[in-house]
Amino acid sequence: MSPALFALAETGQASSGRLVAAALIGIALIVVLITQLKLHPFLGLTIGSLAVGAIAGLPMADAVESFSKGFGSTAASVGTLIALGAMFGKLLADSGGADEIVDTIVGRSSPRTLPWAMALVGALIGLPMFFEIGLVLLMPVIFLVARRSGLPLIRVGIPALAGLSVMHGLVPPHPGPLVAVDALKADLGLTLGLGVLIGIPTVVIAGPLFSKYAARWVNVPAPELFAASHDDADRKDGETVRRPAFGVTLATVLLPVVLMMAKALADIFADEGDPVRRALDVLGTPLVALLIAVLVAMVTLGRGAGMDRQTLARSLERSLPPIAGILLIVAAGGGFKQTLIDTGIGKVVADWVEGSGLSVLILAWLVAVLIRLATGSATVATVTASGILAPLVAGLSTGETSLLVLAIGAGSLFFSHVNDAGFWLVKEYFGLSVGQTIKSWSVMETVISVVGLAFVLFASIFV
Numbered sequence: 001m002s003p004a005l006f007a008l009a010e011t012g013q014a015s016s017g018r019l020v021a022a023a024l025i026g027i028a029l030i031v032v033l034i035t036q037l038k039l040h041p042f043l044g045l046t047i048g049s050l051a052v053g054a055i056a057g058l059p060m061a062d063a064v065e066s067f068s069k070g071f072g073s074t075a076a077s078v079g080t081l082i083a084l085g086a087m088f089g090k091l092l093a094d095s096g097g098a099d100e101i102v103d104t105i106v107g108r109s110s111p112r113t114l115p116w117a118m119a120l121v122g123a124l125i126g127l128p129m130f131f132e133i134g135l136v137l138l139m140p141v142i143f144l145v146a147r148r149s150g151l152p153l154i155r156v157g158i159p160a161l162a163g164l165s166v167m168h169g170l171v172p173p174h175p176g177p178l179v180a181v182d183a184l185k186a187d188l189g190l191t192l193g194l195g196v197l198i199g200i201p202t203v204v205i206a207g208p209l210f211s212k213y214a215a216r217w218v219n220v221p222a223p224e225l226f227a228a229s230h231d232d233a234d235r236k237d238g239e240t241v242r243r244p245a246f247g248v249t250l251a252t253v254l255l256p257v258v259l260m261m262a263k264a265l266a267d268i269f270a271d272e273g274d275p276v277r278r279a280l281d282v283l284g285t286p287l288v289a290l291l292i293a294v295l296v297a298m299v300t301l302g303r304g305a306g307m308d309r310q311t312l313a314r315s316l317e318r319s320l321p322p323i324a325g326i327l328l329i330v331a332a333g334g335g336f337k338q339t340l341i342d343t344g345i346g347k348v349v350a351d352w353v354e355g356s357g358l359s360v361l362i363l364a365w366l367v368a369v370l371i372r373l374a375t376g377s378a379t380v381a382t383v384t385a386s387g388i389l390a391p392l393v394a395g396l397s398t399g400e401t402s403l404l405v406l407a408i409g410a411g412s413l414f415f416s417h418v419n420d421a422g423f424w425l426v427k428e429y430f431g432l433s434v435g436q437t438i439k440s441w442s443v444m445e446t447v448i449s450v451v452g453l454a455f456v457l458f459a460s461i462f463v
Helices: 003-009 013-036 039-058 060-094 098-107 115-126 131-149 153-170 175-186 188-217 245-271 277-282 288-307 309-319 321-343 345-354 360-375 379-395 396-410 421-430 434-460
Strands: none
Touching: 003 309, 013 039, 013 321, 013 345, 013 396, 013 434, 039 060, 039 321, 060 098, 060 131, 060 288, 060 309, 060 321, 060 421, 098 115, 098 131, 115 131, 115 153, 115 188, 131 153, 131 245, 131 421, 153 175, 153 277, 153 379, 153 396, 153 434, 175 188, 175 379, 175 396, 188 396, 188 434, 245 277, 245 288, 277 288, 288 309, 309 321, 321 345, 321 360, 321 421, 360 379, 360 396, 360 434, 379 396, 396 434, 421 434
């Protein structure tokens, strides 16, 4: 936070009210610009960010700096992962590997059980993987399952997203839960076990069960973003593109998952100086893991399907233009989030809740909810709430402390909206309007948050 605005935030309640008003007006302005004036989301987010800074009293130079910082950091982190994921997804589609996976899933599942299968896939992929990475890896499969099965896109997409999101918010080794475990001095193994036990029924309710209703509210076809492009320009005369084997395709898809899971396990169980841990710390970094996956996929999927060098190059080249708009929108969402953070709105909300007399689990959830709504970041909400609640764990048992971590994690997922990069990822990939995204994705996140808290409170009876 800039020194000028930090001083403003410390001056009293009037300034606190001004910061809250700035956040609310900024969010409302973005929604109006996009939904009513039909402005491109990139422009809407940029204007909204500058408006928040101006209303909060942030010098315009600092507001621009905050937006640029958030834009750049999001583009550098999430943006590169989206680009690599798009390349991987296009190879998966063009090689026929995604068709192979889809045929296997559809062939072994009835339309009634497909949403459950997608929830399982999302949870398994999401266990060791950042949400954004799992999302871009699953997109081709979600789209093709929807096309091949004839089910609505939301019916198969929401269960997969629920699996990814629950693992991201509740289960280590994701960064948010790991930070909370460390800040609250919780037992990692117990927290992981309780997270999985609470996560499973939460995924079931927010995924396959909720998707029945979400598909009625939002009925859209699967976009052609990752449609295979095996036309005459992509092959030589008489050449037929064969599919890579299912086992090879599955191993290639799981490669980045295994690398990142190995890194997480090594960080937990291996000594810092262990050479294996040092190697996995490099190989399991999301950027490196996805880069390796793309290079391996060029051989196992591309060459395995009979694609020559020219066809491979064309497939990779075609993967990037469709995501240019997504990259700009997601990065602008990161800029808006950083502007909100730098105004100090998260601290204002946390200070307001800290003096209440609520149950420690409900208080933890509520703190995370309010910071999540203000900043849009599940990780920021988890880190901030963990710091606030840390002094309160002295009188708690080991099990209660682990449940406190999960209550914070559940709160950090509440109602994703326009200041969350995940909101824009889902909106753009699924081809939804802002209203449709709220009725499907945002409501799903809220269901996860509320149901997760309910199971945490239920578990507290026995722990």
